[in-house]
Amino acid sequence: xxxxxxxxxxxxxxxxxxxxxxxxxxxxxxxxxxxxxxxxxxxxxxxxxxxxxxxxxxxxxxxxxxxxxxxxxxxxxxxxxxxxxxxxxxxxxxxxxxxxxxxxxxxxxxxxx
Amino acid sequence: xxxxxxxxxxxxxxxxxxxxxxxxxxxxxxxxxxxxxxxxxxxxxxxxxxxxxxxxxxxxxxxxxxxxxxxxxxxxxxxxxxxxxxxxxxxxxxxxxxxxxxxxxxxxxxxx
Numbered sequence: 608x609x610x611x612x613x614x615x616x617x618x619x620x621x622x623x624x625x626x627x628x629x630x631x632x633x634x635x636x637x638x639x640x641x642x643x644x645x646x647x648x649x650x651x652x653x654x655x656x657x658x659x660x661x662x663x664x665x666x667x668x669x670x671x672x673x674x675x676x677x678x679x680x681x682x683x684x685x686x687x688x689x690x691x692x693x694x695x696x697x698x699x700x701x702x703x704x705x706x707x708x709x710x711x712x713x714x715x716x717x718x719x720x
Numbered sequence: 721x722x723x724x725x726x727x728x729x730x731x732x733x734x735x736x737x738x739x740x741x742x743x744x745x746x747x748x749x750x751x752x753x754x755x756x757x758x759x760x761x762x763x764x765x766x767x768x769x770x771x772x773x774x775x776x777x778x779x780x781x782x783x784x785x786x787x788x789x790x791x792x793x794x795x796x797x798x799x800x801x802x803x804x805x806x807x808x809x810x811x812x813x814x815x816x817x818x819x820x821x822x823x824x825x826x827x828x829x830x831x832x
């Protein structure tokens with residue numbers, strides 16, 4: 608299994624909703640990432656987990672809350688988002704450290720109304 | 721601060737022509753450089769990873785070169801096909817453990 612699986616593929620939510628994005632990989636990778644990508648722009652790093660511990664937080668607003676329950680799963684909890692948070696949210700993983708080849712999921716297209 | 725630039729932003733070629741995609745970076749002290757492909761609304765697919773000690777990497781019709789001293793990498797795609805139409809992004813890592821810095825991408829259209 609060489610895939611990073613993200614659910615849901617599409618999500619529409621209101622500004623008062625609480626939702627979660629999920630990411631799963633079974634490649635034995637110990638580093639997992641969340642990226643945000645706006646249309647026609649490159650991905651921007653949000654968070655990095657290494658061995659289930661948060662190692663990088665790129666000054667992301669607290670309305671985004673990451674969680675890494677185990678080495679295969681990564682969640683992103685969303686609460687009180689703004690319309691400008693609408694974007695493609697990408698999950699990625701790499702074998703151990705952050706210096707290695709990244710494998711990306713297909714992303715969750717999020718629209719905040 | 722590392723800056724990564726990809727020029728041109730968009731490229732259109734007829735099928736069968738070779739593609740040459742450019743990536744330049746301002747800080748030559750990089751750990752590695754990675755090329756990705758992205759289809760519209762989809763995630764990124766890793767194409768090639770070049771470590772700082774390497775000059776090039778090859779995979780099938782793809783060849784990527786790296787010249788650290790001049791701050792450049794080039795992705796060559798031989799005998800382009802319509803299925804190669806996508807956005808190609810390069811990303812550099814300054815040191816092991818640091819984040820990737822992405823270029824803005826080159827949007828490629830291969831016309832049948």
